[in-house]
Amino acid sequence: MTRLATLHVERFRNLEPVDLEPAAGINLIHGVNGAGKTSLLEAIHTLSLGRSFRGNNANELIRHGADDLLLRAEVEARSGRGVHRLAMQRDRRSMVLRVDQENVPRLSELARLLPVLALHPQSDDLVLGSPDHRRRFLDRVGFYARTDFHEIHRNFQRALKQRNALLRRGQREPAWERLYLETAGRLEAARRDVLADLEQRMTDLLDRMLPGHRLTLRYLPGYRQDLALDEAIRQGGERERDQQASLFGPHRADLKIALGDHEARQVASRGQIKMLVVLLHLAVLDLWAEVRGEPAVVLFDDLASELDADNRRRVLDYLGQSGHQAFVSVIAADAIDGEGDIQARFAVEDGQVRKMV
Numbered sequence: 310m311t312r313l314a315t316l317h318v319e320r321f322r323n324l325e326p327v328d329l330e331p332a333a334g335i336n337l338i339h340g341v342n343g344a345g346k347t348s349l350l351e352a353i354h355t356l357s358l359g360r361s362f363r364g365n366n367a368n369e370l371i372r373h374g375a376d377d378l379l380l381r382a383e384v385e386a387r388s389g390r391g392v393h394r395l396a397m398q399r400d401r402r403s404m405v406l407r408v409d410q411e412n413v414p415r416l417s418e419l420a421r422l423l424p425v426l427a428l429h430p431q432s433d434d435l436v437l438g439s440p441d442h443r444r445r446f447l448d449r450v451g452f453y454a455r456t457d458f459h460e461i462h463r464n465f466q467r468a469l470k471q472r473n474a475l476l477r478r479g480q481r482e483p484a485w486e487r488l489y490l491e492t493a494g495r496l497e498a499a500r501r502d503v504l505a506d507l508e509q510r511m512t513d514l515l516d517r518m519l520p521g522h523r524l525t526l527r528y529l530p531g532y533r534q535d536l537a538l539d540e541a542i543r544q545g546g547e548r549e550r551d552q553q554a555s556l557f558g559p560h561r562a563d564l565k566i567a568l569g570d571h572e573a574r575q576v577a578s579r580g581q582i583k584m585l586v587v588l589l590h591l592a593v594l595d596l597w598a599e600v601r602g603e604p605a606v607v608l609f610d611d612l613a614s615e616l617d618a619d620n621r622r623r624v625l626d627y628l629g630q631s632g633h634q635a636f637v638s639v640i641a642a643d644a645i646d647g648e649g650d651i652q653a654r655f656a657v658e659d660g661q662v663r664k665m666v
């Protein structure tokens with residue numbers, strides 16, 4: 310299975326040099342505020358995706374006073390597929406990526422070998438935030454769940470850009486209109502497929518994470534649902550001319566997340582929203598695992614915030630049984646003592662990471 314077998318971190322945030330051999334299941338990371346727990350999870354996220362899950366400024370990740378950062382990991386693929394060595398060195402201007410000692414040009418090569426999903430306090434934006442959070446989530450799921458998703462997404466983005474450029478010049482070209490409709494249709498269909506796959510994995514999770522609730526996800530396509538996209542564009546042609554931009558299509562799509570008969574963001578408590586977000590992420594991990602034939606890595610920052618003891622237990626029990634490798638940070642280790650199937654514990658103190666025995 311995919312798992313991080315070793316992790317080496319240098320000059321990253323406040324961390325002192327780190328050498329870890331994490332367990333294959335749940336790794337618990339604890340320490341006081343500001344110790345460096347989140348930084349450790351960010352290091353793993355950065356090695357996979359080139360950026361942290363909090364903020365976009367990659368330069369902030371380099372330890373103050375240092376010129377560059379270094380991340381290295383050995384990633385064990387499913388038994389029989391061997392070990393890959395991933396490395397990233399970045400300074401304030403450039404980045405060098407290596408897989409098995411060879412330089413590679415694209416981050417996606419690391420991401421493919423180390424699929425990582427992070428859950429953190431801002432993940433609630435999936436329910437509470439603007440539609441682009443939900444679109445990005447769905448697209449992220451798609452990238453790992455379907456090999457053709459990346460291309461489908463890129464083709465639409467290109468067509469959208471070109472169409473917008475023409476609209477800014479007050480033009481419309483039939484060939485580009487056709488391409489726009491075609492690529493939009495493909496992206497919409499792929500997203501709907503991904504969503505259906507995700508929903509299939511949610512039944513069991515719903516029973517365990519939010520027992521007694523009914524959850525529905527509905528794709529809102531980014532134009533009037535009772536119309537086809539070409540008709541929506543025809544009817545809204547004047548507005549598009551006025552605003553000189555494409556106003557209808559997958560770039561305006563959203564996901565309606567409902568608990569029972571109401572939108573979750575309007576009726577759910579903070580704790581229920583958090584559980585809903587956890588549930589959706591766990592469904593993604595299960596989907597990726599099924600498609601790829603091996604479990605993924607999940608980073609769970611600040612598990613205890615907003616979750617009561619029962620819900621923390623539900624999450625840890627599920628993680629323990631799922632086979633995914635988890636890195637779970639908590640402020641007080643005592644608060645979740647004895648819960649779930651924790652395989653390794655690490656204490657973080659002033660940027661030093663120490664394995665507990």
Ligand SMILES: Nc1ncnc2c1ncn2[C@@H]1O[C@H](COP(=O)(O)OP(=O)(O)OP(=O)(O)O)[C@@H](O)[C@H]1O
Binds near residue numbers: 343345347348657
């Ligand atoms: N580039 C950097 N260089 C050095 N230190 C940094 C850098 N970026 C952030 N820090 C510091 O690293 C420390 C660790 O932050 P981190 O968010 O990892 O702590 P944490 O253990 O997750 O805390 P909390 O429980 O409060 O979430 C903070 O004191 C922060 O100011």
